[in-house]
Amino acid sequence: MIKIYGSPLSSAGRCYWMMEELGLPYEQVPLNMREKQHKSEEYLKINPNGKVPAIVDGEYVLWESMAITNYLAKKHNSPMAAQNAEEEGQILQWSFWSLVDLQKPAVDWLIQAMFVPAEHRNPNIIADAQNVLPRYLQVLEKGLTGKNYLVGNRFTVADINVASVIGILHALQFDLSNYPNITKWSQTCHSRPAGQKVQAMRSSTH
Known part of the structure; x- marks a missing residue:
């Protein structure tokens, strides 16, 4: 199951949208931005920029929301991905x-x-x-x-x-x-x- 870091209110929203379009199961991992959890040592191992979103798909880690949407569409052979x-x-x-x-x-x-x-x-x-x-x-x-x-x-x-x-x-x-x-x-x-x-x-x- 994909883990996604970032609220739907953030740029992660487009990633949620893509996962919903694809019908993928996912786990939302909350980050308290006010408490700077996105700058924590643990999260910086996932996204060294200290920003959201990021996803962990098995052993694969990816950040940047528009890279994530493109990756998911391609991986799952969706017609939403480029055909040529x-x-x-x-x-x-x-x-x-x-x-x-x-x-x-x-x-x-x-x-x-x-x-x-x-x-x-x-x-x-x-x-x-x-x-x-x-x-x-x-x-x-x-x-x-x-x-x-x-x-x-x-x-x-x-x-x-x-x-x-x-x-x-x-x-x-x-x-x-x-x-x-x-x-x-x-x-x-x-x-x-x-x-x-x-x-x-x-x-x-x-």
């Missing part, structure tokens, strides 16, 4: 893009809005995120033109990885009305039974 080199290139393209470009401003804003006390918030960080996000969202909106999914006209690793980042914007109540392609695609992805189950897990974790 071209699809793999596109899946990695969208996954890396969402992590490097889209997720950073979204997380910066989320931290300020939900974790920093109002009197200590930095309005410049929020403003910067609000200013840059539309440019990135236009890239995704255009990429979804005439398509139901990002790669291969089927639900793939790319959709889980990117939709999980869009989920941060939903949490921030970001207005996506100017992005009809993203809105339709996101609703399709998040309405999947596995996506709904992870959302319920996230809600119960609050």
Whole structure:
């Protein structure tokens, strides 16, 4: 059974989503972040970065959420995995893009809005995120033109990885009305039974 370290509220959420899509049994290993358990000597042997998520699959250890989703889909021969080199290139393209470009401003804003006390918030960080996000969202909106999914006209690793980042914007109540392609695609992805189950897990974790 796979052991997963990290709350569904963290970047581990996309890993839970993938495991639910695949119907895999897993064991959630809780880490108390306030008590710095993710920086403990024991956990650093699993992920030397002291971050979540990480998984232990038998003797195999892997960290970085988007590497985990890709690995699981491939290992279990899922249609969500790439079927050829071209699809793999596109899946990695969208996954890396969402992590490097889209997720950073979204997380910066989320931290300020939900974790920093109002009197200590930095309005410049929020403003910067609000200013840059539309440019990135236009890239995704255009990429979804005439398509139901990002790669291969089927639900793939790319959709889980990117939709999980869009989920941060939903949490921030970001207005996506100017992005009809993203809105339709996101609703399709998040309405999947596995996506709904992870959302319920996230809600119960609050």
